[in-house]
Amino acid sequence: MEWNNLHELLRALYDDMMPLAGDMAAVAKGLAGLGALFYVALKVWQALSRAEPIDVFPLLRPFALGLCIMFFPTIVLGSLNAILSPVVTGTHSMLEDQVLDLNKLQVQKDQLEYEAMIRNPETAFMVSDEEFDKKLDELGWSPSDIGTMAGMYMDRTGHQIQKAIKDWFRNLLEILFQAAALVIDTIRTFFLIVLSILGPIAFAISVWDGFQGTLGKWFTRYISVYLWLPVSDLFSSMLARIQSLILERDIAMLADPTFIPDTSNTVYIIFMIIGIVGYFTIPTVTSWIIQSGGAGNFTKNVAQTASKAGGVAGAVAGSAAGNVVGQLMKK
Incomplete structure (x- = not known):
């Protein structure tokens, strides 16, 4: 399976487990009903003991939360996902555009690099069988040329071994890079499933007096975890853009006929390592985007x-x- 198919599998898993949130609503309704009874009784008793008129508006809060619990998958999860899904779609389209440009530039660079090595007589026989055979024919089979031929075989074999090792290390880093993205997406899906299934319980607990902050914390965590994927796509887009700029510079340098290319790919490997480490900073970054309590303080001020x-x-x-x-x- 390709990496994109694994990400699609996680999204399908989230959709398949959403009906479990409706099953949890039955337990949450009983807990919320008991909390609403105590909440309304306490507010009414406080107003009567102080000989004050009863304020009906705060008493509507438990009933509003009860409606959210009854239709939790539709009202709460459906509304949140409908609002946040365009963000995921937009960032993913940005990533696809950057990756498409990167692949085109990579193919162009590989072709120019091959042509540059073919132009250089000292490296042409290392990458082309035709040039290697041509150079052997030019040397002939005299005893004085045996050492030169052995050196050519050794240089060609060394170049192939070096290229194989670099390609293996590059593929390993690419696998780790994709695995880091998959780890973030898997943990994100797990957190979203837990928050979605136990969301009605969080709403029910927030009905009880003294636990009202649970509701704001649940919304904050759900939105923060949901944004892991858009932030991950933005980070991948940034890395792809940096690699595109590096490839554009290499292509401009390879346009010079006298330029001898460097096939070490050191810069590419460095950015792959940076990407692997950077993926695990995404949860910290998303926690900066949304925080509960800000709107309340703003309204108070x-x-x-x-x-x-x-x-x-x-x-x-x-x-x-x-x-x-x-x-x-x-x-």
């Missing part, structure tokens, strides 16, 4: 600012009105 502004405006208006009344009384 806005309310305080509005209250102060209203007080200042009232004081100014009262002072102005007092001055007008005083002047009229004097007249």
Whole structure:
């Protein structure tokens, strides 16, 4: 199976396990109902003990959470996935465009590199059987040329062994690179499945007084984990773009007939290692994107600012009105 098929398999696994969230809703409804009973009773008792009118609006919170629990796969998960899926689609299309350009540039560079080695008489026999046979025919079979022929065989064999080792190491790094991306996607799918299946329980617990923060934490973690894949695609797009720029520079240098190419691929190997390490920083990066509590503090600050502004405006208006009344009384 190809790597893309494995990622598609994880997405299919997530879709197949989503109905289990509806099964967990039956347990969550009982827990939420008991929490709603205590929550409403406490709020009503507090209002009656203080001889205050009962505020009905806060009492609607348990009923709204109950509706979310009853239709959790449709209302909650369906809405979140519908909002966040365009982000995944957009970043994945960016990655596909960068990878497509990278593959084209890689083919072009390989062709130019082969042509450059063919142009150089000292390296042509290493990469081409025709040039190797041609050079042997030019040398002939005299005893004085035996040493030169043995050196040619040794150089050609050494070049092939060196190329085989470099290709093996490069393929190993590419496998590790793809494996790192697959590890991130697998852990992401596992976290999303756990958060989705146990989501109704989190909603039910948030009904109880004192556990309201559970709801915000659940949304924060679900969105943060969901964004692992878009951030991973952005990171892969960045690496692919860097490699494209390196290949474009190499292609420009290979256009010079006097340039002798370097087949070590050291820069490519370095960026593959950077990519493998960088993939495991994605969970930390996504935790910076969304954090719970920010909206509440923002609303609180806005309310305080509005209250102060209203007080200042009232004081100014009262002072102005007092001055007008005083002047009229004097007249």
